[in-house]
Amino acid sequence: MAHHTDSSPAPSRASRTRRPLPWATLRSLAKTYVVFRDHDSTTTGIRIESWNELAMDDYVLLGNELIRIWELPKNPDDDCRFWSLNGRRRGYLGTTPTFHPIGQPVYKVSIHPPGATFPPNGLPIVTLYYRNDDGGGAFGKDSRLVFDPPADGQYQVRIGDARGQGSPRHAYQLTVRPPRPDFTVNFSPATPAVPKGGAASLTVRADRRDEFDGPIEVRLDNLPPGFSAPATTIPAHENSTSLALFAETGATIPAKAPPLKLIAHAVIDGMPVVREATGGLPKLVEPGDIVTTTEQAEITVSPGRETRLTVKVERRNGFKGRIPLDVKGLPHGVYVLDIGLNGILITPEATTRTIAIYAEPWVQEMTHPFVVLARREGKNTEHAAKSVLLHVRKK
Numbered sequence: 191m192a193h194h195t196d197s198s199p200a201p202s203r204a205s206r207t208r209r210p211l212p213w214a215t216l217r218s219l220a221k222t223y224v225v226f227r228d229h230d231s232t233t234t235g236i237r238i239e240s241w242n243e244l245a246m247d248d249y250v251l252l253g254n255e256l257i258r259i260w261e262l263p264k265n266p267d268d269d270c271r272f273w274s275l276n277g278r279r280r281g282y283l284g285t286t287p288t289f290h291p292i293g294q295p296v297y298k299v300s301i302h303p304p305g306a307t308f309p310p311n312g313l314p315i316v317t318l319y320y321r322n323d324d325g326g327g328a329f330g331k332d333s334r335l336v337f338d339p340p341a342d343g344q345y346q347v348r349i350g351d352a353r354g355q356g357s358p359r360h361a362y363q364l365t366v367r368p369p370r371p372d373f374t375v376n377f378s379p380a381t382p383a384v385p386k387g388g389a390a391s392l393t394v395r396a397d398r399r400d401e402f403d404g405p406i407e408v409r410l411d412n413l414p415p416g417f418s419a420p421a422t423t424i425p426a427h428e429n430s431t432s433l434a435l436f437a438e439t440g441a442t443i444p445a446k447a448p449p450l451k452l453i454a455h456a457v458i459d460g461m462p463v464v465r466e467a468t469g470g471l472p473k474l475v476e477p478g479d480i481v482t483t484t485e486q487a488e489i490t491v492s493p494g495r496e497t498r499l500t501v502k503v504e505r506r507n508g509f510k511g512r513i514p515l516d517v518k519g520l521p522h523g524v525y526v527l528d529i530g531l532n533g534i535l536i537t538p539e540a541t542t543r544t545i546a547i548y549a550e551p552w553v554q555e556m557t558h559p560f561v562v563l564a565r566r567e568g569k570n571t572e573h574a575a576k577s578v579l580l581h582v583r584k585k
Contacts, residue, residue, distance in 0.1 A: 208346065210319040212304035213283055216251055218313035220244070220298040224252070224290050231287045232278045234260070235269030238296055244270075246523060246550060249282065251297045251316060256285045260522070264529050275429060284322035284335060304340075323352050336369070336401060371402035373465060375424075375454040377410075380469035382435055382450075384417070385477040389434040389574040391518055391561045394452065396424050403427045404456055411451040416441025417472065420559040420577045424454075425521050432519030434561045434577040437474060447471055479509035480573040482564045485542075488579040494551035496527060499578065500544045503536055503564050511567055512538050515545070519560035523550040524580065536564070549582055556582050 220243035229236050236252070241262050244250070248259045257279060261271040273280045279287045283301075297313060308315065322335045339345060349362050374397045382390040394408050408431075409421040416438040424431050450469040455462065485500035503513055513536040517526050526534065527546040536543045563574035 208348075210321065211340075211345070213318045213320045215302045215304055215306045216249075216256070216297075216299040216316040216318060217302060217306070217308050218251065218297040218299050218311070218315065221313060222296045224292055224294045224296060226292070228292055229290045231289055234274040234277070234279050235271050236290065236296075238263070238270050241270060244298055249299050249301060251299045252290055253288060253294060254285060255287050255290075256282045256299070256318070257287070258282060261525065265531065267531060283318050284320065285318070286323045369400040371458050372399040372463070373397060373402055373406060373454070373456065374399075374467070375406070375408065375452055375465050376467045377450075377452045377469060380450070381471065381473065383473045383475045384435055384437040384441075385475050385481075385573065386437055386441065387439040388477050388481055389436040389561075389576050390472075391432055391563050391572060391574045392419070392435055393430055393432050393518070394422070394424060395430045396454070398429065402456075402458055404458065407455045409453055410435065411453050412448040413450070414441065414443045414447050414472065420579070422519070422559050423556075425556075425558075428522055431521075431558075432561045433559055434574050435472065436576045437472075441474060443471060443474060477506065478571055478573060479507050479566050479569070480505065480513060480564050480571075482562065482573045482575040484562055484575050484578050486578065487576070488581065489547065490581040490583055491524070491547060491549045492583060492585045493549050493553045496546045496548040498544050498546055499562070500542055501536070501562055501564075501575070502542050503573075505541065509566070510538050512536065514565045514567065515543060516563050516565065517545070517547075517560060518563065519558075519577075520547070520580070521553070521556065521558050521582075523553040524548070524582070547580075553582055555584060556580075558582075 223239045224236060225239045226237035244259060244262060246259055246262060250257055250259065258273045259270060260273045263270050281287045320335060320337055322333050324331055324333055347364065347366065349364055351360060375394065377392050377394045382392060384390045396406050403426055405426045406424040408424060410419045413419065417435060419433050419435045422431055422433050449471055452467040454465045481504040483502045485502060489497050489499050491497040501515055515534040515536065525548060527548050534543065534545060558580050559577040560580055561574055561577055563572050565572055
């Protein structure tokens with residue numbers, strides 16, 4: 191049942207006026223528009239008219255929805271991608287993702303304390319209040335509000351139906367508690383099929399709880415003989431990453447081998463926290479029509495610069511078609527340049543492709559593995575290379 195939760199100062203004896211409590215002031219800095227099509231409340235990509243005044247991680251106000259840019263469009267026929275959670279667009283400061291029609295204004299905004307004032311610039315100033323109509327990607331239709339009291343005092347929490355309905359049968363359960371930041375992890379596929387002499391791409395996901403946004407270090411345990419996978423990190427504020435599970439040509443799976451286990455470490459409120467997820471046994475399979483490798487096992491890039499990586503494919507079983515490439519597990523702010531309308535392709539007459547990888551100027555120094563994989567069109571199979579180690583280093 192749709193409902194909303196808000197927080198207001200409790201009325202004093204002298205006044206019974208209930209005033210909504212302001213959370214933040216948004217100052218608009220630039221304006222563009224939704225174009226091409228209408229957009230629903232879940233999609234992570236929205237087509238916009240222009241983005242020359244926008245940058246990755248900027249906040250934008252779309253209707254009553256505050257969202258954050260994950261990735262700018264790669265070309266005029268591409269969408270602007272926004273931060274998401276469990277495949278749904280993520281609203282910030284209690285705002286709820288909704289439907290957006292063609293022509294709706296999109297405002298780049300900066301976030302300021304309540305009551306902040308600014309010289310006029312011809313664009314709107316918006317006040318957000320402590321109010322939420324849903325719980326977002328992690329909590330579904332149950333409303334959830336994170337409230338940090340600005341001062342000592344008495345506050346009133348009010349629950350109501352978002353459609354203004356009510357009766358003795360409209361019952362709600364309200365839970366008020368301090369935050370308990372935590373997380374769980376999982377990986378997929380849990381029972382990966384790994385080609386002999388090749389790799390399978392695994393996606394590692396974190397379910398973050400109560401505003402925990404710190405980095406999570408993860409590694410695979412119980413790897414059978416001849417299998418390897420690099421330790422990696424789900425970076426702060428992110429919810430997933432990818433790694434390659436590689437099998438040597440002589441890899442074996444013992445009859446009584448234990449199942450794969452993912453072990454995750456994080457620090458929450460100064461205390462170490464360990465979480466685990468158990469999968470199944472990997473399966474060894476034949477390589478198939480494509481074997482993917484990379485010329486470099488490690489690459490280094492400086493913030494604000496780009497580097498090159500050469501991908502090689504061995505065609506087998508007479509396969510001569512084009513081969514789309516994909517790159518997974520790059521940290522936020524590091525991405526592949528010059529992706530065309532059809533993606534990154536190795537043409538039918540070629541067996542190599544050199545790609546450019548760029549790091550935004552604000553990316554911090556780190557070491558992080560990522561995965562390059564080739565897709566076999568028609569059969570829709572994936573053929574990953576061994577993980578490549580990315581080093582971001584300032585010169």
